[in-house]
Amino acid sequence: MESLFFYLFGGLAVVTTLLTLSSKNPVYSAIWMILSFSATAGLFVLLDAFLIATVEVLVYAGAIMVLFLFVIMMINLRTSEAERLRLSPLAILAALTFLVLFGRAVSDPGPMLGKAPNDLVGDPDVIANLMFTEYVVPFEALSLLLTAAVVGCVVLSRKKVKA
Amino acid sequence: MNEFFAEYPLVFTMATTLAKIVLFTHIGLILAAYMPWVERKVSAWMQDRVGPNRVGYAGLGQPIADALKFIFKEDPVPGHVDKVLFTLAPALTVIPAILVLAVVPFAPAVSLFGQTAQMAIADLSVGILFVFAFSSLAVYGITLAGWASNSKYPLIGGVRSAAQMVSYELCLGLSVVGVFMAAQTLRLTDIVELQVDGYWNMFTQPIGFLVFVIAAFAETNRLPFDLPEAETELVAGYHTEYGSMKFAMFFAGEYMAMFVFSCLVAVLFMGGWDVPFMSNESFAALGNWGAALGFVAFLTKVLLFLFFYVWVRFTIPRFKFDQLMHLGWKVLIPLSLLNILWAGLWNMPS
Numbered sequence: 001m002e003s004l005f006f007y008l009f010g011g012l013a014v015v016t017t018l019l020t021l022s023s024k025n026p027v028y029s030a031i032w033m034i035l036s037f038s039a040t041a042g043l044f045v046l047l048d049a050f051l052i053a054t055v056e057v058l059v060y061a062g063a064i065m066v067l068f069l070f071v072i073m074m075i076n077l078r079t080s081e082a083e084r085l086r087l088s089p090l091a092i093l094a095a096l097t098f099l100v101l102f103g104r105a106v107s108d109p110g111p112m113l114g115k116a117p118n119d120l121v122g123d124p125d126v127i128a129n130l131m132f133t134e135y136v137v138p139f140e141a142l143s144l145l146l147t148a149a150v151v152g153c154v155v156l157s158r159k160k161v162k163a
Numbered sequence: 164m165n166e167f168f169a170e171y172p173l174v175f176t177m178a179t180t181l182a183k184i185v186l187f188t189h190i191g192l193i194l195a196a197y198m199p200w201v202e203r204k205v206s207a208w209m210q211d212r213v214g215p216n217r218v219g220y221a222g223l224g225q226p227i228a229d230a231l232k233f234i235f236k237e238d239p240v241p242g243h244v245d246k247v248l249f250t251l252a253p254a255l256t257v258i259p260a261i262l263v264l265a266v267v268p269f270a271p272a273v274s275l276f277g278q279t280a281q282m283a284i285a286d287l288s289v290g291i292l293f294v295f296a297f298s299s300l301a302v303y304g305i306t307l308a309g310w311a312s313n314s315k316y317p318l319i320g321g322v323r324s325a326a327q328m329v330s331y332e333l334c335l336g337l338s339v340v341g342v343f344m345a346a347q348t349l350r351l352t353d354i355v356e357l358q359v360d361g362y363w364n365m366f367t368q369p370i371g372f373l374v375f376v377i378a379a380f381a382e383t384n385r386l387p388f389d390l391p392e393a394e395t396e397l398v399a400g401y402h403t404e405y406g407s408m409k410f411a412m413f414f415a416g417e418y419m420a421m422f423v424f425s426c427l428v429a430v431l432f433m434g435g436w437d438v439p440f441m442s443n444e445s446f447a448a449l450g451n452w453g454a455a456l457g458f459v460a461f462l463t464k465v466l467l468f469l470f471f472y473v474w475v476r477f478t479i480p481r482f483k484f485d486q487l488m489h490l491g492w493k494v495l496i497p498l499s500l501l502n503i504l505w506a507g508l509w510n511m512p513s
Binding site: 027031034050051054055057058061062063066067069070073074123124 | 245248287288289292293295296297299300302303306307309310318321322325326328329332349
């Protein structure tokens with residue numbers, strides 16, 4: 001039963017991600033991406049990681065994709081301008097970087113895999129306790145970094161008003 | 164029966180879960196169908212008119228007549244729309260609202276055949292986050308309807324709705340932080356039980372309550388926040404191009420969302436199934452009658468809040484868009500941060 005759902009959600013995630021990349025219309029790309037996030041959330045549910053699954057839907061499928069759609073609709077993109085895939089040096093560089101990082105992530109999962117994932121993820125209590133005891137400094141540092149990034153965005157996007 | 168269910172508790176769980184799904188979603192759907200009638204009657208009462216009174220007693224058959232009319236009308240699809248999304252969008256406004264009902268606790272636990280059944284369809288440990296996750300998907304229906312219609316007023320309505328929902332989701336989420344700081348859990352049943360023994364959150368956290376209520380109006384696109392459909396400027400906003408049953412689906416979605424948010428206000432701030440001067444023990448002492456009493460109390464609160472929705476609609480005029488953004492970002496977010504501080508001080512371990 002569980003493996004059936006795994007293949008269902010996993011397959012859905014792969015197919016919708018491919019459709020995200022291949023859709024010509026950016027709005028459809030966004031919708032396929034929402035479905036892909038939802039399928040990933042389904043995979044997290046299968047791992048008993050309810051908190052992460054919910055956050056995946058809440059943050060990615062909900063908040064972030066709304067912003068994507070908002071921008072697409074605001075600038076009113078219809079079909080994407082670049083009809084054919086062009087191989088620019090930057091694209092190749094980005095792909096290579098991704099491949100290297102991905103290969104490293106797969107070959108060396110790091111210290112986290114040693115712990116049983118179910119102790120870590122299922123319950124919000126466990127995550128909250130870890131976050132505010134063992135990882136409180138990195139957590140606060142990250143919050144500070146994000147706040148700085150938000151302020152930076154606001155400053156950069158402000159129109160220059162001539163005095 | 165008792166022995167059978169003691170031997171196969173899974174059968175009991177599945178049977179009760181199915182029963183709960185049927186019961187709770189139908190309460191929602193029937194209320195959503197009758198809300199337009201309530202709305203027209205209350206507005207008539209407030210404006211010294213009669214309101215619908217032709218179909219059935221006191222016009223009670225009016226929603227059925229309206230639904231039949233919508234079903235038998237021609238279903239127009241303009242030539243310039245994106246057909247797939249145009250058809251999908253109305254359904255997308257209804258589905259998230261129904262999904263959120265899955266975690267709402269309607270009553271204290273019921274015992275049947277020697278087993279106990281929680282009166283929420285799924286009593287998740289991440290309850291309140293589940294609510295936000297799915298209510299944040301509600302915006303897609305409206306936004307995509309606006310985009311798929313491929314004409315300017317619906318598009319403006321859709322873009323407005325996206326901006327509005329994102330802005331008010333922030334204060335909605337922040338205003339609830341105080342509630343689960345006080346309860347130290349995200350599970351909705353636990354949050355209610357804590358209020359049954361203690362005080363209702365609306366009294367201990369009045370600011371959070373106020374912010375949540377305002378944000379609930381904005382999230383359901385109700386007046387004074389109905390800018391996505393503002394008739395006076397956008398014809399009908401995102402549903403300008405819709406007719407027949409698709410149009411009715413948008414209405415169903417809006418009323419369903421109102422019902423869900425009324426449930427949430429009742430659960431998070433008004434003590435859920437609590438009746439004043441009752442404790443968890445006195446509910447348990449009454450057994451299943453306690454559960455029935457709690458259910459009635461919960462529905463009463465929901466209906467009162469639904470009435471409040473209508474009351475506000477015919478009292479307060481619509482905001483302008485800049486006022487909407489100003490209220491959301493510069494007033495409500497600081498207020499909800501203040502509420503978090505207040506909740507922290509109130510619940511400080513001594």
